[in-house]
Amino acid sequence: MFVTSAHAQTAPAAPETPAAPGTAPAGDTHAAPAGETHTETGVAHGDEHGGGTFPPFDATYYPSMLLWLVITFGLFYFLIKNVIVPRVGGIIENRQGRIAQDLNEASRLKAEADAAVAAYEKELATARSKGHKIAETAREAAKTKAAADRAVIEAELGEKLAAAEIRIGEIKRQAFAEVGQIAEETAAAIVDQLIGAKANNDDIKAAVAAAKTGA
Amino acid sequence: MANDPIHQFQISKIVPIEIGGLDFSFTNASLFMVATVACAAGFLYFATSKRSLIPGRGQSVAEMSYEFIANMLREGAGNSGMKFFPLVFSLFMFILTANLLGMFPYFFTVTSQIIVTFALSLLVIGTVLVYGFYKHGLHFLQLFVPSGVPGALLPLVVAIEIISFLSRPVSLSVRLFANMLAGHITLKVFAGFVASLGALGALGIGGAILPLIMTVALTGLEFLVAFLQAYVFAVLTCMYLNDAVHPGGH
Numbered sequence: 200m201f202v203t204s205a206h207a208q209t210a211p212a213a214p215e216t217p218a219a220p221g222t223a224p225a226g227d228t229h230a231a232p233a234g235e236t237h238t239e240t241g242v243a244h245g246d247e248h249g250g251g252t253f254p255p256f257d258a259t260y261y262p263s264m265l266l267w268l269v270i271t272f273g274l275f276y277f278l279i280k281n282v283i284v285p286r287v288g289g290i291i292e293n294r295q296g297r298i299a300q301d302l303n304e305a306s307r308l309k310a311e312a313d314a315a316v317a318a319y320e321k322e323l324a325t326a327r328s329k330g331h332k333i334a335e336t337a338r339e340a341a342k343t344k345a346a347a348d349r350a351v352i353e354a355e356l357g358e359k360l361a362a363a364e365i366r367i368g369e370i371k372r373q374a375f376a377e378v379g380q381i382a383e384e385t386a387a388a389i390v391d392q393l394i395g396a397k398a399n400n401d402d403i404k405a406a407v408a409a410a411k412t413g414a
Numbered sequence: 415m416a417n418d419p420i421h422q423f424q425i426s427k428i429v430p431i432e433i434g435g436l437d438f439s440f441t442n443a444s445l446f447m448v449a450t451v452a453c454a455a456g457f458l459y460f461a462t463s464k465r466s467l468i469p470g471r472g473q474s475v476a477e478m479s480y481e482f483i484a485n486m487l488r489e490g491a492g493n494s495g496m497k498f499f500p501l502v503f504s505l506f507m508f509i510l511t512a513n514l515l516g517m518f519p520y521f522f523t524v525t526s527q528i529i530v531t532f533a534l535s536l537l538v539i540g541t542v543l544v545y546g547f548y549k550h551g552l553h554f555l556q557l558f559v560p561s562g563v564p565g566a567l568l569p570l571v572v573a574i575e576i577i578s579f580l581s582r583p584v585s586l587s588v589r590l591f592a593n594m595l596a597g598h599i600t601l602k603v604f605a606g607f608v609a610s611l612g613a614l615g616a617l618g619i620g621g622a623i624l625p626l627i628m629t630v631a632l633t634g635l636e637f638l639v640a641f642l643q644a645y646v647f648a649v650l651t652c653m654y655l656n657d658a659v660h661p662g663g664h
Contacts, residue, residue, distance in 0.1 A: 254423040255595065260443065261529045262436040264425075267444035268533055275451040275508055280500035283458045287480045290465050290473070297467060 382407045419602035423526055423595070443530075446515060446522040454511040479507065483648060490652030495659045501541065502655070505534060506648040513594060513640030517633070525643075526594040528587065535586035538651045546658040557661040586650055593643050597636045604629045 383403050390398040429440035461472030469477055483503045487495055509525055516523025524530055546554035558575040559568070607625035611618040 254420060254425060255526065255528045255591070257425075259437060260425045260439070260441060263431075263438045263441055264443050264527060264529050265533055266438045267440065267447050268530055271444075271447040271451045272504070272508060272534075272537075275455055276500065276504045278451075278455045279458075279504040279507070283455070283462070284480075284500050284503065286462050286465070287458070287477060290462060290469075291477060291481065293465075294467055 379407055379411065382410070419599045419606065422522070422598060422602060442522045443524060443527060446512070446524050447530075450508060450512045450515055450524060453515065454507045458507070479503075486648060487652050487655070490649065491656040491659050495652070495655050498541070498545075498655050501537075502648055502651050505538070505651060506644050509534070509590065509647050510641060510644035513644055514637070516594065516598065517636060517640060523594055523598055525590055526598060528591045531587040531591040532583065534590075534647075535583040538586065538654055539583045542654050542658040545655075546661060549658070550661050554658075554661045557657050582650075582654060586647065590643050590647055593639055597632070597639050601629060601632050601636060604632060 383400075386403045386407060387398060387400070390396075390403070425441045425443050427439040427441050428445060431438045431440060457472070458476050461470075461476040464470070464473065466473060480503065483506050484496070484499060487499055487502050491498070512524040515521055516526065546557070550556075558572050558579065560571060560575065563571050604625045608622045608629060611622035611625065614621075
């Protein structure tokens with residue numbers, strides 16, 4: 200590695216701050232010669248260990264590697280802890296929350312559908328029982344009305360029958376009454392024919408009446 | 415130099431910085447640490463920027479890696495271990511991205527440096543120790559005293575438990591480091607065979623086919639190892655964190 204003048208300037212500039220507590224006697228060795236010696240030793244180290252010790256076991260760069268590891272890994276840890284983990288964890292949690300929410304929504308809708316089915320069936324059952332009841336009452340009503348009608352008609356018929364019987368009795372009685380007269384006339388005619396003499400009306404009447412009661 | 419399999423692990427300065435006599439230069443390793451963080455954080459950030467309910471490809475991958483680690487940690491350390499989720503997730507993503515970036519030719523593999531893997535495993539063990547003592551006080555030491563062991567055997571068992579606990583950071587770091595290092599060296603050696611045999615003429619080109627096939631196969635294997643080592647690191651981290659959360663519970 201060659202060292203440019205810019206590098207040579209940064210090299211002495213950096214140790215300026217710890218130079219005071221660390222190497223107290225060399226207080227004002229931040230001039231150009233000091234920088235030269237620093238960089239020279241750095242190059243010398245590189246050449247010396249290049250062919251010598253196995254590089255991973257070369258302790259020359261251990262401080263540098265540790266420092267840069269602390270800086271880079273520390274930064275990485277900071278980023279992971281404060282940016283990446285909350286973000287990725289948030290994404291995953293968000294997704295799980297969303298899935299759980301969707302499942303809840305689905306089960307809620309299913310419950311709603313079940314409730315709707317149950318309500319529908321209940322409604323259907325009540326409607327059916329209501330219809331049944333209506334039919335029942337209609338049948339009852341029809342039955343009672345038919346019974347009432349029949350009773351009325353029967354009563355009417357009975358009345359008519361009674362009237363007819365009364366009339367028949369009257370006619371019969373009238374006929375029976377006329378039968379006596381006819382019998383008297385017939386008996387008078389028969390007697391007239393048989394004996395040629397007029398029979399007494401009262402006798403005939405009495406005889407007919409006697410025959411009637413005797414019969 | 416180009417065929418030297420060790421050369422890929424060489425560290426070179428990009429911006430030399432020296433503080434208090436120690437070399438804190440911005441090197442190619444630092445550059446790839448920055449690249450790793452930029453790639454991993456950038457991917458996770460932009461893949462999830464839409465926050466869509468139905469994820470796209472990128473968001474799917476980001477969510478999958480998140481849930482993968484979350485499940486691993488929940489199974490390993492229980493729900494009370496979930497407070498370490500950012501740590502385990504960062505470790506997994508950092509190591510995975512560093513391993514995968516290392517698979518690009520000419521790229522530097524951050525996890526092939528023992529100091530990096532050791533620092534990461536010390537971070538894990540340090541977290542376990544600090545949290546364990548903070549949460550359970552001296553009860554945390556129950557970790558080293560398994561229940562149901564006869565009194566005579568107890569000192570031996572405790573010694574073994576302590577040794578196994580102390581060897582954790584070593585095994586954790588060496589496993590990752592050695593896997594990445596060995597894989598990359600093997601890959602480089604076989605690829606080197608292809609180049610050097612190919613330079614020998616017609617016969618050499620014929621002979622180079624075998625290492626070429628090997629290199630292709632090894633590349634696939636290395637991608638597997640890159641993922642597997644990140645996974646193993648994360649799983650072991652979860653197990654060790656379980657000890658911090660439930661010291662008596664094993």
